Amino acid sequence: YSCVPLQWFREMLIDGVGDGKLKRFRKMLIDGVGWGKFKMFWEMSLDGVEHQHIRYNPLKDSWILVSPHRCLRPWSGQTEPPTEEEPPQNNPLKPGAVRGNGQTEPPAEEEPLQNNPLKPGAVRGNGQKNPLYTSTYVFPNDFPALLERVPEPPQSEHPLFQAKQARGTCRSERDTSTYVFPNDFPALLERVPEPPQSEHPLFQAKQAKGTCRVMCFHPDSNITLPLMTVDEILAVVQEWTNQLSELGRRYTWVQIFENKGAIMGCSNPHPHCQVWASSFLPNEPRIKDRCQKEFYTKYKKALLVEYVEKELESKERIVIENADWVALVPYWAQWPYETMLLPKHGHPQRLTDLTDAQKRSLAEIMKHLNTKYDNLFKCSFPYSMGWHGAPTGPTKIPGDSPHWLLHALYLPPLLRSASIKKFMVGYEMLAQSQRDLTPEQAAAKLRECDHLVHYKTLKKM
Amino acid sequence: YSCVPLQWFREMLIDGVGDGKLKRFRKMLIDGVGWGKFKMFWEMSLDGVEHQHIRYNPLKDSWILVSPHRCLRPWSGQTEPPTEEEPPQNNPLKPGAVRGNGQTEPPAEEEPLQNNPLKPGAVRGNGQKNPLYTSTYVFPNDFPALLERVPEPPQSEHPLFQAKQARGTCRSERDTSTYVFPNDFPALLERVPEPPQSEHPLFQAKQAKGTCRVMCFHPDSNITLPLMTVDEILAVVQEWTNQLSELGRRYTWVQIFENKGAIMGCSNPHPHCQVWASSFLPNEPRIKDRCQKEFYTKYKKALLVEYVEKELESKERIVIENADWVALVPYWAQWPYETMLLPKHGHPQRLTDLTDAQKRSLAEIMKHLNTKYDNLFKCSFPYSMGWHGAPTGPTKIPGDSPHWLLHALYLPPLLRSASIKKFMVGYEMLAQSQRDLTPEQAAAKLRECDHLVHYKTLKKM
Numbered sequence: 007y008s009c010v011p012l013q014w015f016r017e018m019l020i021d022g023v024g025d026g027k028l029k030r031f032r033k034m035l036i037d038g039v040g041w042g043k044f045k046m047f048w049e050m051s052l053d054g055v056e057h058q059h060i061r062y063n064p065l066k067d068s069w070i071l072v073s074p075h076r077c078l079r080p081w082s083g084q085t086e087p088p089t090e091e092e093p094p095q096n097n098p099l100k101p102g103a104v105r106g107n108g109q110t111e112p113p114a115e116e117e118p119l120q121n122n123p124l125k126p127g128a129v130r131g132n133g134q135k136n137p138l139y140t141s142t143y144v145f146p147n148d149f150p151a152l153l154e155r156v157p158e159p160p161q162s163e164h165p166l167f168q169a170k171q172a173r174g175t176c177r178s179e180r181d182t183s184t185y186v187f188p189n190d191f192p193a194l195l196e197r198v199p200e201p202p203q204s205e206h207p208l209f210q211a212k213q214a215k216g217t218c219r220v221m222c223f224h225p226d227s228n229i230t231l232p233l234m235t236v237d238e239i240l241a242v243v244q245e246w247t248n249q250l251s252e253l254g255r256r257y258t259w260v261q262i263f264e265n266k267g268a269i270m271g272c273s274n275p276h277p278h279c280q281v282w283a284s285s286f287l288p289n290e291p292r293i294k295d296r297c298q299k300e301f302y303t304k305y306k307k308a309l310l311v312e313y314v315e316k317e318l319e320s321k322e323r324i325v326i327e328n329a330d331w332v333a334l335v336p337y338w339a340q341w342p343y344e345t346m347l348l349p350k351h352g353h354p355q356r357l358t359d360l361t362d363a364q365k366r367s368l369a370e371i372m373k374h375l376n377t378k379y380d381n382l383f384k385c386s387f388p389y390s391m392g393w394h395g396a397p398t399g400p401t402k403i404p405g406d407s408p409h410w411l412l413h414a415l416y417l418p419p420l421l422r423s424a425s426i427k428k429f430m431v432g433y434e435m436l437a438q439s440q441r442d443l444t445p446e447q448a449a450a451k452l453r454e455c456d457h458l459v460h461y462k463t464l465k466k467m
Numbered sequence: 468y469s470c471v472p473l474q475w476f477r478e479m480l481i482d483g484v485g486d487g488k489l490k491r492f493r494k495m496l497i498d499g500v501g502w503g504k505f506k507m508f509w510e511m512s513l514d515g516v517e518h519q520h521i522r523y524n525p526l527k528d529s530w531i532l533v534s535p536h537r538c539l540r541p542w543s544g545q546t547e548p549p550t551e552e553e554p555p556q557n558n559p560l561k562p563g564a565v566r567g568n569g570q571t572e573p574p575a576e577e578e579p580l581q582n583n584p585l586k587p588g589a590v591r592g593n594g595q596k597n598p599l600y601t602s603t604y605v606f607p608n609d610f611p612a613l614l615e616r617v618p619e620p621p622q623s624e625h626p627l628f629q630a631k632q633a634r635g636t637c638r639s640e641r642d643t644s645t646y647v648f649p650n651d652f653p654a655l656l657e658r659v660p661e662p663p664q665s666e667h668p669l670f671q672a673k674q675a676k677g678t679c680r681v682m683c684f685h686p687d688s689n690i691t692l693p694l695m696t697v698d699e700i701l702a703v704v705q706e707w708t709n710q711l712s713e714l715g716r717r718y719t720w721v722q723i724f725e726n727k728g729a730i731m732g733c734s735n736p737h738p739h740c741q742v743w744a745s746s747f748l749p750n751e752p753r754i755k756d757r758c759q760k761e762f763y764t765k766y767k768k769a770l771l772v773e774y775v776e777k778e779l780e781s782k783e784r785i786v787i788e789n790a791d792w793v794a795l796v797p798y799w800a801q802w803p804y805e806t807m808l809l810p811k812h813g814h815p816q817r818l819t820d821l822t823d824a825q826k827r828s829l830a831e832i833m834k835h836l837n838t839k840y841d842n843l844f845k846c847s848f849p850y851s852m853g854w855h856g857a858p859t860g861p862t863k864i865p866g867d868s869p870h871w872l873l874h875a876l877y878l879p880p881l882l883r884s885a886s887i888k889k890f891m892v893g894y895e896m897l898a899q900s901q902r903d904l905t906p907e908q909a910a911a912k913l914r915e916c917d918h919l920v921h922y923k924t925l926k927k928m
């Protein structure tokens with residue numbers, strides 16, 4: 007009885023239907039049986055796992071509310087502009103471009119300059135020219151949230167600006183296959199003042215030191231990760247490990263992250279990520295460190311090592327895997343299409359622990375996962391992604407943190423289509439994360455997307 | 468030496484300058500002294516408190532990165548459409564409108580219907596007509612994230628939908644001065660199935676029961692809180708306490724929250740809030756409960772009672788106060804213009820503890836705070852806001868949670884202007900919240916905004 011419509015409902019839920027299709031389908035049913043019965047019916051169509059429940063995130067000791075019946079909610083709120091952004095002509099991240107720090111000196115170069123400061127050969131705001139980089143390219147963020155040092159009053163010839171100048175030294179150019187260029191506007195200043203000390207438990211502040219860098223993935227503004235070759239992505243992975251290795255010697259935490267798409271606060275479509283290193287252990291890794299330590303003490307096994315094993319057995323949340331890596335929608339995922347990228351063996355604790363083979367297969371699975379993401383809603387899929395591994399710093403050595411397993415997180419905002427995102431607002435900010443489709447439904451949907459042929463390549467064929 | 472330009476810098480920072488003004492100012496300085504010196508100079512202009520540091524949030528046992536020097540960062544990323552939204556003609560939240568649940572029966576009413584299901588007199592999707600409400604109006608969310616019960620297979624006459632019907636009873640109409648109307652599509656179904664039980668510590672899920680209601684503030688779609696009279700706001704406050712009192716008898720947590728503005732995922736500009744009640748204690752209040760309990764055990768005083776006292780002494784983060792309430796930017800604020808609304812005396816633990824005088828002065832300060840917010844960037848200021856107080860439930864009685872102090876939080880996304888928001892993305896999601904202007908700067912800026920004359924009234928004058 008009723009098996010055909012139940013199946014339709016389930017397909018709609020798992021399909022992430024667009025509002026057009028949903029409206030037509032709803033109207034059809036309502037005309038047939040009335041809204042009340044229709045609504046009861048879709049509630050019925052959910053089985054035990056799919057009915058509302060809360061799930062535990064053992065990595066963060068927190069819970070997520072899963073309410074799959076919300077998938078049928080119509081959406082009349084804010085929609086996003088298409089994410090298929092044509093990189094602006096004057097894209098400051100393009101090779102040869104002038105970055106947005108106020109100066110626009112014409113390039114000494116022959117190449118027609120398109121005013122993109124991230125381009126190879128671009129003259130940046132400090133008058134320095136980007137190298138004609140062909141792979142990755144790292145430079146310090148002009149507006150870093152974390153400064154290494156803070157200036158003593160600088161001396162100036164200008165009558166309005168009389169003070170004692172005291173700039174630190176610039177970072178020197180690193181000589182690797184990829185290119186890291188010297189500090190544009192060195193935030194390498196003398197020292198950070200201690201914030202005013204308070205004895206009071208409710209007014210606690212601490213000194214924070216750090217550095218922020220920008221890393222271009224590719225000289226071409228149009229070539230996003232899924233469109234890069236595996237070798238090109240491998241250069242990105244290699245530069246990540248270089249950055250972690252260098253900055254990890256000095257800093258407690260090195261956060262490598264990519265904000266992709268305007269919807270994720272990314273102000274330049276040129277493919278790039280950021281590296282923020284800090285003298286303190288930020289909240290998220292601090293909580294993860296504690297939870298993993300507690301699990302390790304109790305079970306004598308790393309939480310995520312155990313987790314990967316279980317997921318490889320059950321397979322229901324796996325999106326894609328290869329010899330060394332697995333991408334899955336975590337059991338406790340918050341965002342609709344959130345995934346976690348984990349090593350399947352070898353127990354690396356930090357990016358710097360990866361073998362050459364693991365790096366190459368990482369580049370491969372990144373290409374495939376990103377291709378699936380782009381194919382899901384036929385758009386350049388926006389997300390914030392980043393790496394979490396054991397904390398770093400001068401006292402840390404390889405293998406010292408067996409409770410940790412290195413992993414990457416992809417946190418994409420889209421819910422139903424390229425223009426409808428999940429808003430994490432009132433209830434989520436004040437009470438608890440809430441998701442509509444289940445992690446299992448999201449994984450099934452991503453599994454269905456092609457991982458080899460990108461929709462853009464298809465168009466051209 | 469150099470005091471004039473230092474002051475300019477500080478004013479720019481505290482002013483929250485628009486990008487136009489910032490660009491001109493930057494250009495002027497760069498032309499004068501060059502970008503490098505300019506940049507050093509604004510770093511100099513920050514004093515001890517304003518230099519980057521991390522601050523502790525004792526309510527959540529977490530930290531916030533404060534980097535005031537990021538205020539000068541130019542913004543070329545996504546901007547928001549103007550928040551001065553004209554409510555749509557077919558606004559489903561307007562009195563007399565038909566809500567978006569698929570049915571569009573013509574109203575039996577004479578009044579020209581503008582198809583807004585939230586309007587007084589609107590015929591909703593279930594064929595029922597909204598009362599001609601004149602104050603607040605509460606009804607159940609058609610697409611609730613939390614269901615009270617889950618259906619047994621319903622019976623239907625339709626050949627495609629053969630199953631056994633088993634609807635629960637509707638909520639009955641409540642007879643108060645404000646109006647709460649009966650359940651449109653009662654999610655009052657038989658029971659919620661337990662999710663599949665797992666012994667494994669990494670795969671934990673629990674049953675979640677609850678209910679979701681919508682509460683209109685006012686019959687007129689254009690009258691937002693700052694434009695309402697104190698008496699009209701008082702009716703909102705009164706209905707909040709009614710809701711908490713009724714739902715708090717059955718549920719562990721009753722989250723009252725308002726998502727205001729399309730940027731905050733609000734799909735209907737009609738002034739309204741939501742009430743989500745749940746059988747479980749969500750993450751945010753659970754952590755706050757723990758932190759406040761620990762403080763109370765250690766210091767024999769409620770954390771927030773102590774905090775309010777200190778803030779009333781120091782005054783530097785206070786935005787506005789009256790006889791019973793104070794609105795301030797918390798020392799540990801995450802969002803640029805985040806505020807907390809706290810009672811100054813009497814130690815109420817829940818909304819239901821408020822005296823009549825406290826309710827009236829709450830309505831007053833809400834009007835004033837919202838007027839300041841709207842005047843800040845001359846727009847209908849978007850935010851998510853909500854109430855946090857001691858948990859509820861059948862075993863709870865007034866006065867049983869002395870570690871709690873009732874308070875409201877306003878979490879507005881805007882950073883620099885009506886169209887430039889703060890993106891809490893990569894670093895914030897993966898590592899730690901980061902803010903640009905300091906809480907003290909934000910408080911100073913809000914203090915300057917008029918709290919009596921709303922910019923819209925001014926226009927008309």
Ligand SMILES: O=P(O)(O)O[C@H]1O[C@H](CO)[C@@H](O)[C@H](O)[C@H]1O
Pocket residue numbers: 083428429430431432433434440726731732733734
């Ligand atoms: O129920 P609404 O207003 O349609 O939905 C809005 O608020 C909810 C509670 O914060 C969020 O879960 C949704 O993502 C948001 O769009």
Ligand SMILES: O=P(O)(O)O[C@H]1O[C@H](CO)[C@@H](O)[C@H](O)[C@H]1O
Pocket residue numbers: 265270271272273889890891892893894895901
């Ligand atoms: O440094 P960007 O890319 O300009 O800035 C972006 O990422 C940062 C780190 O997640 C955020 O703090 C900013 O709000 C966001 O706009």
